[in-house]
Amino acid sequence: MSSTFSKVRGWSWQHSPMLAMWRAARGFVRPNREAFALLEEAALPEPIHEVVRNTIVRTKLWRDEREQIARELIAHAQDAIDAGHEPGQIVSTFGDPRRVARLLRRSMKRKRPLSWQAYRFSRRVAGVLLLMLFVSYIAVVVRFYSSEPQIKTDFGAILDSRSDGFGEDQKSWTTLVECGVAWSKIEHLLAQEQAGRAMLQTDADDEEQDIGVAIFPYIEPDHPDYQAFEDAVRGFASYLDELRVAAQRPIIGLPVGYEPIMEKWEGRMFVTGVVPAGPDDYKRQSMIDIQLIYLGSLRRLSQVLIFDARLALVEGDTERACNDYIAVMGLARQARSEPYLFSELVGISIHDMVGVEIGRQLRKQDGLFDSDQLRRLAHTQARLAQLPIIEIEHERMNFRDALQRAYSDDGHGNGRLTPEGFEYYGLMTAPPDDFGPVTMSDAVTVDPRFRAATLPLSIVFSNSRGQEQAIHDSVMDQAQTVLDRGVQWISLMQDAELIAEQVRAEETPMRFSFAAMLTPAMQQVVANWFQYEQRVGAFSLMIAIEAYRQDHGQLPDTLSMLQPRYLPEIPLDLMDPARSIKYLVEGDRYVLYSVGSDGDDDDARAPEKPVDPYLGNQETSFDLRYPQARSPMTNKPIFESGGKPMLAEPTGPDGDWILIDTRAVPDSDAEAS
Amino acid sequence: MKLERELMRGAGPTAVLKLLSRRAMYGYELVEALAKQSDGVLAMGQSTLYPMLYNLEAKGLIEADWRDGDNGRQRKYYALTGKGKTKLKADEQAWAKLAEAMGSLGVLKGVSA
Structure with a gap:
């Protein structure tokens, strides 16, 4: 019993990781020390001495293993000499020291402790896995950099066709751009003059900007900034005249694919206008970017008109106030008529804004407007109320366009993310979204070599084109169902929103999702639509x-x-x-x-x-x-x-x-x- | 005549196990015994013998210990383990069947089924 215990204990000690580590570590310090000492002591003839010495050195084994081999080879040689063999004969039967060392190394390693064998096995497995990973990575890199998007459908042309039949004098975009840029400059100067308050500072942080939006145009005469705003709006009168005329035109009509004009003004870069697109420009632009640029100024110009209406009512000029309200409703109608969901939402918001303001003024003063003014307001309101429900089809078009610019196309509606798609993705996240000072986002600086090496992995983690399309379709289909069938179906949007939320949650720096970025919060959009309708x-x-x-x-x-x-x-x-x-x-x-x-x-x-x-x-x-x-x-x-x-x-x-x-x-x- | 490497790889370990089944032997002794008893057919140098011995030891078929020899020097003696005996028995049966099969084919002269 004690013998068995002793054997087990001995086996455990021989195979313990600690002993193996110690033996391996010793090999780094004078690995041939004992072996050479034995050789010196044995005093073998020179040729045999050299062969054994070379063999031992070439084994590259642990120190104690080399000692064992040295002892055995020395004993063998001495036995051969004792048996009368000549040193030359012994050396000739020994073989090539390099080959002998290799065979000895292999066989000796098989005798090593289990812990070392396990370590060697895991190292080999890790090596194989690394190799497989490397090969897979190379395949992914080749796949990524060899793919390119194909723009097969000119959605821009389809959308531009909405302007067919309208002359330039029936489009408002030139006036909107002119007025938007002019007011953005006024705002910029106001913000500089009132740096402490910064209510209208368009490049202020979100909180400050929110405060500005909330206060203007509802600012009261006793507010310290009122006079500055009044002066600014009165100085803007000629632009407001143009705006009232432009707001009655049928459409905005800015062609798809503009190029923003950036100029230095008052010491910083300003977006001061747009150059309408040619056919080639469309290929360089996201349709989302194209329309967003004037949406911010549409809302801001509406606020200026409402403030001007307030000034007019103080002066007793109800006709000007009525015309301002009609102009705001015209801008809301134009925004709602654009084939972009965001534009429609801005139109809804502007319409809400003017509705609230008219209601507030009517409550303040009975009989504020005469019959003719009320008739004109009612007419404009009816024109706006008759617009169809939010058109999701255009949103689908925008998304399909984004996918065709970013993904390859296998001809069956599927494909994978391309290098151009990644660039496009980045472009969409930081567009110039308004007239006025250019706000540069705090881009994270990534080494381009690192990015080039890691980017291909995005196709491993990101959805395919078909998957992205399916996600967007499922959300939009649900929204369309609810919009078509009526508000009592509103809860169907819960499923759609769950899908969208899940996709957004899965977006990571290595997992790009156009569906996550471009699918609007449709549950909110649909609910807002019905509330707006009411x-x-x-x-x-x-x-x-x-x-x-x-x-x-x-x-x-x-x-x-x-x-x-x-x-x-x-x-x-x-x-x-x-x-x-x-x-x-x-x-x-x-x-x-x-x-x-x-x-x-x-x-x-x-x-x-x-x-x-x-x-x-x-x-x-x-x-x-x-x-x-x-x-x-x-x-x-x-x-x-x-x-x-x-x-x-x-x-x-x-x-x-x-x-x-x-x-x-x-x-x-x-x-x- | 010497065996080709592949044949030696199959026959060598069994031959060594067989020699060790009689008594414990040291390296040089094994080399000599193999050459002499097989009439040189199974003769092998140190480059073949010691790796083979280490492999058999790693498999637990033989065990080794250093002892004083007749001339007063220490030698490493190899002896068969229980596992080695079982393996040798199995190898002997396999070799017998192989010889019988080769004999029936006429490859081995004087051996027939």
């Missing part, structure tokens, strides 16, 4: 009611009295689709409201928790009113036999969604922010 209906009603009051000296008793002279159709309550928007009269004041997400009429009583009367919020969101019934087992939507979603009972808070409330006269514009 507010537009209320806005149309408000103007019609004011026109009726001008003509009859009193408010209509019911909304149906507005038909057909003041409004062809009474807008429906999206929360109660079988009925119109609700109307409540209290003396000479009125309220327009929706039944809200709880689905019942509370006589224009808002929920206890304050609800934004114009923008809506969680309490008025549609998915509370139209939750989609889901199977608790599968979490899949449950549909009726006719394909309609089976809806659960309304679950929203008790109260109504107030759209227009003229009962309380605003004493401050703070609510606007």
